Amino acid sequence: MTNSKQKWGGCVGDYTLSYKDVEQAQTRLRMVAHRTPLSLSRTFSDRTGAAIYLKMENMQKTGAFKIRGAFNKIAALSSRQRAKGVITASAGNHAQGVALAAQHFGIPATVVMPARAPESKVSATQGYGAQVVLTGDNYDEAYVAALALSLQQGSTFVHAFDDPDVIAGQGTIGMEIMEDLPTVEDIVVPVGGGGLISGIALAVKQLWPHVRVIGVQPAGSDAAYRSWHSGSLQHIEHPHSVADGLSVKTPGQLTFAMMRKFVDDFVLVSDKEIEQTMCLMLERSKVLTEGAGAAALAALLSERLHLQGHRVAVVVSGGNVDLTRVSGLTAQFAGVK
Known part of the structure; x- marks a missing residue:
């Protein structure tokens, strides 16, 4: 423990x-x-x-492996929390894990990626139904933007690891x-x-x-x-x-x-x-x-x-x-x- x-x-x-x-x-x-x-x-x-x-x-x-943690996080939310959607910052595997988990529950998902994120990763994440927001020069700037959007929307932020x-x-x-x-x-x-x-x-x-x-x-x-x-x-x-x-x-x-x-x-x-x-x-x-x-x-x-x-x-x-x-x-x- x-x-x-x-x-x-x-x-x-x-x-x-x-x-x-x-x-x-x-x-x-x-x-x-x-x-x-x-x-x-x-x-x-x-x-x-x-x-x-x-x-x-x-x-x-x-x-x-990221779908494991992302799905468990979203599954643990209350129905009221899920209704408000989820948001994360990622340009990699976590983005797709959150998008697929949100798709499973039929809830909105927003993924904030750096402005120069590879198009392949953007399209893959969108393919699971997530809205992709491109902003910032790197992950840390995207992360700050995602936290701000989470507060504005009332959505739950799904951290990649912590x-x-x-x-x-x-x-x-x-x-x-x-x-x-x-x-x-x-x-x-x-x-x-x-x-x-x-x-x-x-x-x-x-x-x-x-x-x-x-x-x-x-x-x-x-x-x-x-x-x-x-x-x-x-x-x-x-x-x-x-x-x-x-x-x-x-x-x-x-x-x-x-x-x-x-x-x-x-x-x-x-x-x-x-x-x-x-x-x-x-x-x-x-x-x-x-x-x-x-x-x-x-x-x-x-x-x-x-x-x-x-x-x-x-x-x-x-x-x-x-x-x-x-x-x-x-x-x-x-x-x-």
Whole structure:
């Protein structure tokens, strides 16, 4: 159980999260989200000396894990709150997760994106029925605009990671891993703002405290890594990484508290290691993944983690990547062993 005061996304208060919250989220998601495979990879097991099981959230609806948290958040709202709609700020997977969840409930959704957001992401989000507002030069400016619109409209802001219901939704991944592989010893998770690893760690540590939960972050976007190691929230003004889904200036207050309590270790990987892993996953396992989705496995392949002889679950968080980007990477790393 964890308790922390949250002051993000229009929510202020003391929140206590426990395994029961994740169980409730699992019930809500049962007929909505896919139960994604946890697949043993002989190729990557041989390369690392560990038994590597890939949790394939790249096969989730919308192509990433975000639907879990977004749907659970919206499902937890009262009918009056849902009637007023939801709003979020995102130019990535969270935008599509919120849009699809809102579509399921038949409620209005607004997604605020930076003015120069890729047209492919704008159209994908609109395809799920959301209204897209383009404003600001970056995510942070879009975030401020979304909070202002939320207050004006009376709609509920759905934070991408620093929200108890969102965290509980992401925690269902941890439950599935433990149900499918009760003998797992380590779970390796990519980290941006910390919602995914906080939820997984919450679910796992409540009943299986011996299982190690390990975070992985890009070296150029390491606010959560710095925060976890220093014991205080750290801020990065200009995070940068090929794993754009992990490029966050600072983790949330709630997620920071949970990571400090539940996460066992935290390592960094380089962009080159992430890109090489993306290519290896496509070439050797026929798995298409985005940079964020490849980060956790990159930590093992690059020997940032030494887990030889262990049973290891590796979270492949998403697969939404521009195919022209993949083409460039495969040419760059052709022949890499």
